[in-house]
């Protein structure tokens with residue numbers, strides 16, 4: 001069985017595609033990588049929030065899935081919209097890496113906590129900007145876009161003193177030695193799906209292939225967590241550009257707990273709630289948590305954010 005794997009061309013995307021290819025090869029399948037450029041890769045001078053996050057990194061890849069020129073697509077799970085277009089689904093999630101965000105810099109002597117020292121932090125995520133305003137009010141966020149290597153180059157050229165990034169990508173690209181601080185997940189709750197790699201297919205994929213791929217790639221414990229988080233995101237209709245977040249963790253005896261919320265763009269208002277229950281009800285828990293966040297003021301905050309982002 002030969003599996004054609006579609007992927008974006010960035011180093012991180014290729015790392016992920018090779019990682020999945022290795023899992024498939026270990027199960028006796030043959031693989032072939034097909035690199036695809038997306039709109040999000042081409043447009044680098046505009047923030048993702050402005051391009052409109054919907055499908056910017058996925059559309060061209062989904063066309064090839066639908067045409068059958070590739071069998072599967074490999075994505076960072078956190079970059080996947082909560083609702084995929086008709087006919088597409090995620091059939092597997094790889095074992096999750098550590099989920100936290102980190103601050104990295106090429107300057108190991110950088111002071112992060114001195115309110116009298118200017119600190120310019122590069123990030124282009126609205127969630128990270130909002131969270132910074134709450135926990136690092138002395139830091140000035142600036143938008144730095146591009147793939148990881150590009151962002152690091154821009155930092156070295158002086159665009160910022162440090163970068164705020166997901167640990168997973170930093171580690172996978174071999175930049176672990178630049179990490180100055182691991183941010184605690186109770187302050188910087190990661191976005192839904194951070195640290196896992198997702199496999200997307202189209203309904204036309206042969207059922208036997210689909211099942212074989214799922215068996216070899218899916219990590220059921222990660223899947224439970226992501227199903228809960230993605231159900232939360234779906235109910236809040238959050239794309240990656242709205243600062244909503246959730247993190248599910250497994251507990252004792254087949255239970256899962258999910259903590260999530262929403263933070264206002266200025267970081268001043270934050271709704272943060274948790275729920276737990278049986279793993280078999282992971283999705284229902286995610287949806288229920290979203291309902292509670294909305295009712296506790298999240299609805300008002302989200303409305304305000306959508307109004308602010310429209311300008």
Ligand SMILES: NCc1[nH]cc(CCC(=O)O)c1CC(=O)O
Nearest residue numbers: 076078165166168169194195196
């Ligand atoms: N939004 C881009 C993106 N997609 C996945 C990762 C990191 C790896 C992961 O979370 O799986 C990153 C970089 C970042 O946010 O720092």
